[in-house]
Amino acid sequence: MLQEKLYDYLLHLGDNSMILGQRLGELCGHAAELETDIALTNISLDLFGQVRNYFQAAAQIKGGDATEDSVAMLRYEHEYKNTYLVEQPNEDFAHVIVRQFFFDVYHQLVLNELMKSKNETLVAIAKKSIKEVDYHVDFSSTWVKRLGDGTEESHAKMQTAVNILWRYSMELFKATEIESWAADSGVGPDLDQLKPIYLERVTSLLQEATLSLPEETVFQYGAKTGMHSENMGFILAEFQYMQRAYPNMKW
Amino acid sequence: MENKTLSLEDQFQNRIDSGENIEAKDWMPEKYRKTHIRQISQHAHSEVVGMLPEGNWISRAPSLRRKVALLAKVQDEAGHGLYLYSAAETLGISREELNEQLNSGRAKYSSIFNYPTVSWADMGAVGWLVDGAAIINQVMLTKTSYGPYARAMVRICKEESFHQRQGYEIMLSLCNGTEAQKAMSQDALNRWWWPSMMMFGPRDEESPNTEQSMKWKIKKKTNDELRQQFVDQTVPQVEILGLTVPDKDLKWNDETGHYDFGTIDWDEFWDVVKGNGLMNEKRLKDRNEAWDEGKWVRDGASAYADKQAEKRAKKTA
Ligand SMILES: [Fe+2]
C-alpha cells in the first residue's frame, strides 16, 4: 500500500520532467543560435536523466517485467500525472522560456524540500538534480530579463507568453491525494507552503524584467489527475510510437 | 639568407612542408584563405544541417536510454558547428555572413543530409556509416596545415568515433533482435550505403582540386583511396551484423587485397548536390525558419545588453 503510493508519487515527479524534456527535445536542431540549442538540449538531457532515476525506482517497486521504459512509455494518457504547463507547445521562443521559467522556480523549490525527504532514494535523486535545476533557473531567468526588458517586440512577445501560460501555473501547487499523502508522511513537500515563496520569486523577477502577471486569471486544474489537454495525445503519439508499434523488443 | 630570395608563397609552402602550422595572424596566400573559409564553413554547415535528420527521431526514440544518447549526439554536432564556425571566423568572416551563405543556399553542406531518416534504424546507420565516413575524411584533417582547423578537428574526431560506435551498437541491438528489427536495419543499410560511399566525393579523375589540397594538407589521400578504405573497413562490420551490402558486384579481391565494388550512381550524386534530393528544400527551410524566428530574440538580447551597459556607465559616472 505504502509502496503503491510511493510509486504514484514517483510518477508525479517524473512525468513533469519527462513531458517538459520531450517538448525541449522537439527543438533540438531548430534553435536560431547554436548556443541556445545546446543549452536547451542540456536542460532536456538533465530532465530525462532525472526521469530515469525516478522511473528506475518506480520500476523496482512495481517489480515483475517493469522497466524505466515501461513505466515511462506504456501507460494510457489518463495515467500520466504531469501538469498542463509542461504540455504546452513550443509556440515560439517566448513560450519556451516562460514555460521553462514557471516550471524551474517550482522545480527548484520542490527539490530543495525533497533533499529533506524521509525517503532516501528521493533524497539522493534530489541532491543530484538540484545543481542542474539551479542552472535551469539561472538560464530561464536570464532570458526572461533579456527579452522582457529588450525591444518593444520582445517585451510584447514575452508578455503574451506570460499571459497565456500563467493560468497553468497554480496547478503545480494544488496537491493531489498522493501529493498530500507525501506531505503528511514526510516524503515530499507541503505545496501550500511553497506557493507564497513561488509567487514572490516569480513576481519579483517578472518585475525586474518589466513584465507583469495578468490581473485576472482563471486557473486551469486537472492534468495532474489525468484530464489532459489536447496536446497530450500528440505528445504521447510520438513519445510512445516505437514501444507501441514494436512491442516487447529490446533497443 | 636564402629565404630572402624566396617568394612569400614559397616560404609559406616551406613552412607547411616542414610540418609547421599556419596560424590566423600569419601571412597566407589569398587563395589559401578563401579555400579554407569555404572548406571550414562547409564543414560547419554540415554539422549544423546534420542535426536535422537525427533530431527528427529524438521525440520518437524507442527507450529513454536511446533518447538521452541521441540528444547528446545531436548536441555534440552543434558543438562541432560552433568550433568550426570559430575556426572560420579566424580567417576574417563573421558568423552572420556564414549563416547568410547557408540560409540563402549559396554555401554547400554535405549532401548526405539531404536524405530522409525514415526509421529508427536510420539512427544506427547514420551514426555507423555517415559518422564513420566522416571520420575517415576528418582524421586526415587533424594534421592539416591551418592550426585552428587542425585543433578543432582533434576535438571533433574524438566525439565522432564515439558516435560511430554508438551507431554501430544501435545496429547490433537491432540485428540481435526480432525479424522486424532485422528488416528495419537491412532497409536502413540499403538506403544509406550508396549515399555514404558518395560522401568521399567524385572519382579522382573528376576531382581537380586534389593536388592543391594535398600541398596544403587539406587532403592526404584521394577520394578514391578514402572510399576504398571505407569499404574495406565497413564490409566486415556488415558481416558481423549479418546484413547484406546492397551491391551485387561487391567481392574480395585477393590480388589487390581490397574489396571490389560496383559503380556509384553519379547522376544521383550530382542531382542531390544541385538541390534535387528529397530533403534539400526542407533542410534549408528549417534552418531559415529557425534563423528568422530568432531575429526578435537576437534584437531583444542586444537591446537588453545595451541598456545594461548604459546603466553601468551611469553608475560609474
Ligand atoms: Fe560532427
Ligand SMILES: [Fe+2]
Ligand atoms: Fe557525429
